[in-house]
Amino acid sequence: MTRVSTMALALVLGAFAAHSAVADGEKIAVLTKNQTNPFFQAERVGAAKAAESMHASVLQYVPTQADSISEQLSQIDDVITKKADAIVIAPVDYKAIVPGIQKINAAKIPAVNVTDRSSGGDFVSFIGADDYTIAKKTAAALLKAIGGKGEVIVLEGVRGTATAQDRLRGFKEALAEFPDVRLVASQPANYQRLQAMQVMENLLQANPNVAGVLAANDTMAIGAMDALSEAGSKALITGINGSKEAIDAIKSGKMLASGDYNGFVQGCVGAMIALRYLRHEEVPKQVTQPTVVITKDNLAPYDVPLDGRQCPSWDQVPKS
Amino acid sequence: MIRVPGLNRLPPEATRVAMRLAALLVLGVLLSALSSAFLSTVNLMNVLRQAALLFFMSSGLTLVVLTAGLDLSIGATIALGACVAGTVIKNADSAWLGAATALGIGGAVGLLNGMMVSLLRIPAFIATYGMLWVLQGLAYTYMAGNTVYGFPSGFRQLGNGYLLHVPTPVIVMAALLAIGTVFAQRTVWGQQIVMIGANPVAARLSGVPVKRRLILVYVLSGLAAGFAALVYLARLNSAEADIGSSLTLPAIAAVLIGGASLFGGVGTLAGTFIGALILTLVLNGMNLLHVDGNWQPLVTGVIIVAAVWLDLQGQRTRS
Amino acid sequence: MTALPLPTRMRAPGLMVAMVVMLVGFAVASRDFAMPGNVLNIIMQSSVLLLVALPMTFVILTEGLDLSVGAVVSLCSVALAQVALATGSLVMTSAAGVLVGALAGVVNGGLIAYLRIPPFVATLGTLGAAQSLALVLTGGQSVTGLPSNVLFIYGGSILGVPVPILIIVAAYAIMHSLLYYTPFGSFVFALGGNREALTLAGVSWRRMLMAVYVLGGAWAGAAALVLASRLSAGHPTAAIGMEFDAIAAVALGGTSFERGDGWLLGTLLGVAAIGILRNGLNLMAVSSSVQVCCIGILVILAFTLEAFRAPEL
Numbered sequence: 038m039t040r041v042s043t044m045a046l047a048l049v050l051g052a053f054a055a056h057s058a059v060a061d062g063e064k065i066a067v068l069t070k071n072q073t074n075p076f077f078q079a080e081r082v083g084a085a086k087a088a089e090s091m092h093a094s095v096l097q098y099v100p101t102q103a104d105s106i107s108e109q110l111s112q113i114d115d116v117i118t119k120k121a122d123a124i125v126i127a128p129v130d131y132k133a134i135v136p137g138i139q140k141i142n143a144a145k146i147p148a149v150n151v152t153d154r155s156s157g158g159d160f161v162s163f164i165g166a167d168d169y170t171i172a173k174k175t176a177a178a179l180l181k182a183i184g185g186k187g188e189v190i191v192l193e194g195v196r197g198t199a200t201a202q203d204r205l206r207g208f209k210e211a212l213a214e215f216p217d218v219r220l221v222a223s224q225p226a227n228y229q230r231l232q233a234m235q236v237m238e239n240l241l242q243a244n245p246n247v248a249g250v251l252a253a254n255d256t257m258a259i260g261a262m263d264a265l266s267e268a269g270s271k272a273l274i275t276g277i278n279g280s281k282e283a284i285d286a287i288k289s290g291k292m293l294a295s296g297d298y299n300g301f302v303q304g305c306v307g308a309m310i311a312l313r314y315l316r317h318e319e320v321p322k323q324v325t326q327p328t329v330v331i332t333k334d335n336l337a338p339y340d341v342p343l344d345g346r347q348c349p350s351w352d353q354v355p356k357s
Numbered sequence: 358m359i360r361v362p363g364l365n366r367l368p369p370e371a372t373r374v375a376m377r378l379a380a381l382l383v384l385g386v387l388l389s390a391l392s393s394a395f396l397s398t399v400n401l402m403n404v405l406r407q408a409a410l411l412f413f414m415s416s417g418l419t420l421v422v423l424t425a426g427l428d429l430s431i432g433a434t435i436a437l438g439a440c441v442a443g444t445v446i447k448n449a450d451s452a453w454l455g456a457a458t459a460l461g462i463g464g465a466v467g468l469l470n471g472m473m474v475s476l477l478r479i480p481a482f483i484a485t486y487g488m489l490w491v492l493q494g495l496a497y498t499y500m501a502g503n504t505v506y507g508f509p510s511g512f513r514q515l516g517n518g519y520l521l522h523v524p525t526p527v528i529v530m531a532a533l534l535a536i537g538t539v540f541a542q543r544t545v546w547g548q549q550i551v552m553i554g555a556n557p558v559a560a561r562l563s564g565v566p567v568k569r570r571l572i573l574v575y576v577l578s579g580l581a582a583g584f585a586a587l588v589y590l591a592r593l594n595s596a597e598a599d600i601g602s603s604l605t606l607p608a609i610a611a612v613l614i615g616g617a618s619l620f621g622g623v624g625t626l627a628g629t630f631i632g633a634l635i636l637t638l639v640l641n642g643m644n645l646l647h648v649d650g651n652w653q654p655l656v657t658g659v660i661i662v663a664a665v666w667l668d669l670q671g672q673r674t675r676s
Numbered sequence: 677m678t679a680l681p682l683p684t685r686m687r688a689p690g691l692m693v694a695m696v697v698m699l700v701g702f703a704v705a706s707r708d709f710a711m712p713g714n715v716l717n718i719i720m721q722s723s724v725l726l727l728v729a730l731p732m733t734f735v736i737l738t739e740g741l742d743l744s745v746g747a748v749v750s751l752c753s754v755a756l757a758q759v760a761l762a763t764g765s766l767v768m769t770s771a772a773g774v775l776v777g778a779l780a781g782v783v784n785g786g787l788i789a790y791l792r793i794p795p796f797v798a799t800l801g802t803l804g805a806a807q808s809l810a811l812v813l814t815g816g817q818s819v820t821g822l823p824s825n826v827l828f829i830y831g832g833s834i835l836g837v838p839v840p841i842l843i844i845v846a847a848y849a850i851m852h853s854l855l856y857y858t859p860f861g862s863f864v865f866a867l868g869g870n871r872e873a874l875t876l877a878g879v880s881w882r883r884m885l886m887a888v889y890v891l892g893g894a895w896a897g898a899a900a901l902v903l904a905s906r907l908s909a910g911h912p913t914a915a916i917g918m919e920f921d922a923i924a925a926v927a928l929g930g931t932s933f934e935r936g937d938g939w940l941l942g943t944l945l946g947v948a949a950i951g952i953l954r955n956g957l958n959l960m961a962v963s964s965s966v967q968v969c970c971i972g973i974l975v976i977l978a979f980t981l982e983a984f985r986a987p988e989l
Contacts, residue, residue, distance in 0.1 A: 072964055073599035078502025099964035101954070101971065102917050103599070106907055108954075111721045115958035118708045118717065132820040133907035133914070136831070156820070196650050197816040197913040224643075225650035229603060230593055231410075238403045239644035242394040256504075256597075263594065267517065268399075282506055282595070343503075479979040480934075483927050486920070487979075490972030497965030606800070613797050651811040658804020662787060665797045 062093040065311050066121035067304070068112055070129045070152075071103035074228070074254075075280050076300040077127065079343055080151065083304025084125060087348045091312050096121060104198065106133045113137040117144045123161075123311040125304075127152035131199060134158075147314050151307040152300065153199055162310045164303050166326040168200050171277060172207025172253070175296035177214070178330045179249045179275045182293055186217035187248030190240055190272075192233055192261055193225040194253040201225075204253045204277065221247065226257045233260030241268050250274040255283040255295055262291055279331050284340050287333055297329040297339070305348035313351075321356035373616050376671035377631045380664055384638055392645040400641070402524055408637040409526035410588055412630055414608040415615075416537055417467075417581030419629045420574040422612050423541070425554040425621025426474060426481035428575065430466060431582045431608055432601030433492035438462040438586035439596035440496055443505040446590070452512035455590075460583040466492065467579020471572030489605075496598040506595035516592030526588055530630070537626040550574055554621020611636055614664045616672075635664055687939045688930035688946075690981030694974055695949055702956030709959055716838070720830075722951035723840040724749075724906070724915075726944065727899035729922040730851045731892035733943045736926050736933060738867035738885060740788065740795035742892055745922060747806035748780040749915035752900030754810050756826075757819035757910025766825040773897035773904075780806055781893025785886030810912035819910040830905035840902055847895070848944060855940055864888060869935055925950055928978055949974065 067084045069077040081097050088095045098116065100108035109129045116124060117140060124146055128134035131153045138158025141148045150160040180189070191208050194201030205223070212220055221244045226233035233252065241247070241264065250265070250272055252258035258276025265272050276283050277296035286292035303326065310320045331339055388395045414431050421428045438459040446455035466488065473484035518525040541547040549570050552560040561567055590596055615632030617624025639660050643653050702709040728745050735742045756773035763769070780802060787798035832839045855861040863884045866873050874881040904910045927933070928949060929942025953974055957967045 072497045072502070072968075073597070075502050075504070081502075096961040097963060098958065098961075101964055101968045103602075104913075105917070106911065106914050107721075107724065107903070110906065111717075111954065112958055114717045114721065115714075115955055118711070118714045119706075119959055119961070120708075130818055130907070130909070130911060130914075132818050133909045133911060136827075136906070136908050193650060196811050197814075197911075202816055222644075222647050223650075224647070225653070227603070229600070230595065230597075231589070231600065232603070234593065235403075235407050235640065236644050238407070239400070239641050242397060242400040242403070243392065243645045243647075259595070260593065280504070282504055473976065473980075477980055477982075479976070479982070480927065480932070482933060483924070483975055483979055486924060487972040487975035490975070491969050492972075494965045494967070494969030494972065497968060498963075609796075610800060613794070619794060619796055651816070652808050654804035654811075655808035656804075658801035658808075661804075662793060662797060662801035666791060666793055669792065 063122040063312060063315050064094055064096055065308055066096045066098060066116040066119075066124045067308070068098045068109060068116070068124065068126040070100070070109075070127055072099050073103050076278060076298060078300075080127060080300030080304035080307075082343050083301040083346075083348060084308040085304075087305040087308040088312065090348065091309065093308075093312055095308065100129070104129050106130050109134070110137045113140060117141065117146065121146060123147045123149065123315055125149045125151055125307040125311050128155050132156050147311065149307050149311045149314075151303045161314045162320055162322055162324065164306045164310070164324040164326070166298055166303070166328060168203035168298070169207040170328045171296040171298050172204035173211045174328050175275050175277060175294060175330050176208045176211035176251050178294050178332065179251060179273055180211060180215045180218055182273055183218070183248045185215050188219050188221045188244055188246055189249045189251060190221060190237075190244065190247050191223040192236065192250065192252040192257045193223060194228045194257075196225055201228075201253060208251050208253075218249075226252075226260070228254050228256055230256045230260035233257035234264045237261040237264035238268070241265070241270060245270070247272045252276045254278050255280040258283065258292060258295070259286060262286060266291065279339050281340075281342060284331070284336050287331065287336055288340075290333075294330050294332040297326075297331050299339070301343065301346055302326060302349060306354055309348070309351065309354070324354060324356060327355065373668065373671055374625065374627050374631070377616060377628060377664075377668060380667050381631055381635055381638070384635060384642075388638065388642045388645070392642070394645050395642070402527070404634070404637050404641050405527045405530075406524040407641075408630075408633045409524070409530040410585060410592070411607060411611055411633040411637060412530050413526075413533070413581055413585040413588060414604060415611040415629045415633055416533055416626060417574075417578030418608055419537075419612050419615070419617060419624055419626055420541070420550060421481070421578045422617045422619060423551055423554045423621060423624050424571060424574055425557075425619065426571070426574070427485060427609070427619065428470060428578045429482065429485040429605060430470060430488040430492060431578065431585075432603070432605035433489045433496065434463055434466045434579060434582040434601070435586045435589060435604060436596075436598055436601030437466075437492045437496040437499070438583045439590050439600060440500050440505060440598060442586060443508070443590050443596040446508055446512065447505060450509075452509060455512070456587055459586045459590075460580055463579040463581070463583020463586065464576055465579070466582070467576035468572065470579065471575030474575065475568040475571035493598075493601070496601075500598040502598075504595055504597045508590060508594055513591045513594060516588050516590070526592070529588075534626055534630050541626060546570065546573070551622055554623075556622070607636055610661050614661060614668070616668050632664070635660065688928065688942045688978075688982075690978035691928050691930070691942070691945055691949060693981055694978045695945065695952070698949070698952050698956060702952070702959065706956070706959040709956055714955065714959070718948070718951045718955045719844075720838060720840055721955070722947050723844050724899050724903045725918065725921055725925065725950070726844050726947045727847055727895055727902065728918055729925045729943050729947050730847060730940065731888075731895040732919075732922045733926045733929075733931055733938055733940055734851075734855065734864050734888050735795075735892055736923070736931050737864050737938045738888055739869070739934065740885075740888075741799060741923065742784065742889065743796065743799040743919050744780065744784060744802035744806055745892070745896055746915045746918040747803045747810065748777055748893060748896045749900045749903060749918060750912055751780070751806040751810040751813075752776045752897045753904040753907075753910040753914060754814050754819055754912055755910070756897070756901060757822060757904050758813070760822050760826050761819065764823050764825075769826055770898075770901055773900045774894045775897065777893040777895070777897030777900065778890050779893065780896070781890035782886070784893065785889035788889065789882040789885040807912075814910075814912045816912060818907075818912075818914075820908065822904065822908055822910075826901070826905050827908055828905070829901055843898075843902060847898070848940075852940055860884070860887070865938075868937070921950060924975055928975065949978075
């Protein structure tokens with residue numbers, strides 16, 4: 038089975054990763070938040086693909102304890118010691134990361150900020166999308182689809198994380214613009230599928246006539262989707278991430294839409310900008326991904342598995 | 358101090374189960390008073406089904422705790438088992454092969470844990486903690502951030518189906534509860550397991566093959582985790598590498614609320630069942646009552662401590 | 677006042693072997709590993725964990741466990757950050773951290789020593805309470821804008837020595853003296869296997885046990901100060917999971933869960949081992965999922981070697 042041999046190979050190679058086969062080419066350190074969220078996996082794959090196509094390589098750093106701020110700061114120390122040529126970083130906490138960025142600046146290593154905009158430090162560029170705007174647009178799509186009235190439930194992410202807060206804010210602002218819609222419940226399911234399913238089951242008992250469900254990510258949306266269909270509910274549901282499973286669900290009509298928050302392009306562009314900067318080519322100070330709400334009508338370009346996707350060419354990157 | 362006339366005449370374990378059932382009833386009455394949605398058949402069936410998954414994980418763990426051990430690796434075992442079994446089901450298009458894989462992984466992990474604890478005499482906390490990290494790393498490597506999803510509907514009956522209007526997992530839970538209780542209380546092996554925790558010296562001196570029994574309980578815990586992985590797959594129709602991290606502490610909490618002691622020798626599957634139910638009811642109640650997310654950890658913590666305290670009060674009254 | 681006899685045979689041989697293997701292996705695999713700058717990094721990165729693992733040793737010596745530490749450190753970091761923003765005074769900030777931590781310790785001690793709830797359950801409850809409080813106090817956001825006197829705790833140096841190093845040296849000295857050279861220390865050992873001895877000696881074991889947990893809470897507050905300084909923020913979930921690292925470090929260092937038998941220096945070595953492992957693997961750019969495996973393997977291997985010692989009676 039290819040998966041097993043891949044795993045065995047990865048373990049062996051991983052243990053001897055000190056001397057990679059890349060002879061020339063810059064080494065970009067890519068720091069992401071955790072192993073668990075497919076968004077960051079997409080970001081890592083994107084960065085690796087972009088670097089490979091530009092004859093460089095990436096070193097991936099992910100905290101062993103998901104979303105550990107301390108560990109990410111330690112990894113910055115270690116990356117500086119290792120003298121990476123450039124750093125592409127998605128900070129776990131955009132405020133607490135600042136001392137780490139200052140250390141990177143002091144070590145004269147160029148840094149590119151992706152995903153969550155750090156509140157301090159010098160960066161070559163920032164590539165991101167806006168959790169708040171994506172959530173607001175996705176919610177607006179759902180609220181329009183339910184005809185602007187009815188009961189709505191929100192499934193929140195992990196309390197204490199920036200993404201969860203920003204998305205909740207986006208949902209609430211969208212709700213404020215539809216006065217005939219009532220928010221009957223807003224409960225956390227911690228971005229997890231099982232919790233979302235159980236929370237949705239429970240909430241349906243108190244609110245059986247819910248018309249729409251806003252989930253802060255696709256994993257929760259799909260968990261809730263199963264609970265809804267079992268209860269025979271006709272509620273519409275949206276998620277955020279644009280994951281493959283969500284695309285399939287949108288295709289089959291079980292899910293209404295998903296906010297495009299896919300890290301693949303961010304990873305590609307982040308690595309591309311880091312390398313271009315090292316090679317003294319021109320780079321934009323900021324790249325903002327367009328906020329797209331993926332629905333049945335526009336899902337074709339998203340319906341490709343991660344391995345098969347290609348990084349955009351430099352001309353395709355929107356520069357601001 | 359709680360005194361109930363006549364209670365002292367029942368055997369000790371029955372008294373404790375009765376106390377815990379009383380606690381459960383109090384919780385239930387409270388929730389029905391506070392929320393009109395609580396007492397419906399659908400809601401109660403949901404709660405039972407949610408509790409079933411928790412019970413499957415905690416059942417094997419109960420036996421481990423009876424020997425004064427602990428298994429911190431169950432969450433990661435479920436994650437790895439579900440991911441690999443899920444992939445097998447999809448690739449080989451065979452639910453039976455997937456089931457064998459999940460149980461095989463669970464059993465193998467249990468065997469390794471058991472050998473570390475009994476043969477290498479590594480403390481259970483440490484051995485299973487180390488195993489947790491190893492399994493989690495394997496799961497991350499294996500899945501590479503992907504999700505495996507979309508299983509045949511026949512297989513999904515295990516999680517979603519109904520038998521005589523009762524969810525399948527609940528029926529299986531009842532069966533497991535019955536079989537497990539008979540094993541623990543009426544078979545020689547079960548009695549030996551309890552003795553290993555209650556009085557290890559006496560167990561050894563009376564000829565109990567301690568090492569073999571220890572390996573057995575960890576294998577059973579691993580198998581239970583493997584089975585839980587299958588139920589998870591069937592219910593959630595998917596698996597990812599990180600599904601286990603939020604499952605371990607609730608499983609241990611269920612066992613402890615159920616009256617088991619980490620020092621061994623005390624505990625029943627019936628107690629664990631009630632512990633799982635209490636924890637599930639708390640979450641159900643918090644959702645129905647729209648308790649703000651920030652306060653949920655506090656509520657859960659308070660209930661856990663209160664439940665154990667009540668149980669201990671009942672115990673101490675008797676002695 | 678008696679000094680307890682120091683161990684006569686080598687403790688935690690498995691950990692020693694693992695340390696040697698790691699130190700040699702990493703030094704060979706990565707030329708940056710043995711550089712003084714990197715060694716300094718490892719010590720600094722491990723400072724918060726050490727401040728939490730030292731009192732955890734005491735707790736484990738009493739056959740207890742403190743699962744609430746991560747949540748309490750996070751709560752303390754939030755509380756002290758808010759005090760720092762309000763008063764700008766380092767004294768008030770430190771006091772706030774230590775007091776909140778000590779309060780959590782009182783709750784733990786009360787549940788465990790007086791209500792006699794098993795430590796696993798009691799500290800699990802406190803974990804939930806501390807987590808909720810931290811979230812409610814901050815609404816889930818980090819508290820930033822800390823004044824420079826707080827930032828000095830992690831980033832500053834006195835006479836060329838980084839402040840965190842001074843802090844952990846002082847902490848180790850204090851805890852070592854407490855454990856091995858004061859009556860309290862012998863009470864701690866007695867709490868782990870011989871509570872009757874305390875009662876016979878006319879000492880309230882409940883009060884001593886409470887003191888152990890209050891001590892743990894107070895040190896959690898100190899750890900929170902260093903952490904907040906490092907992050908330049910108080911954060912409601914920053915230290916989640918730290919308790920497991922601390923427990924692992926204590927166990928790696930040779931302290932037993934069961935017999936009131938322990939070694940404080942071993943805890944220091946255990947913390948160092950974990951820090952060295954992570955640092956070395958990062959320098960080798962080992963992928964995170966493999967790192968996760970390696971942590972488990974370190975723990976298991978370090979203990980496997982113990983198995984080949986003569987069985988104890």
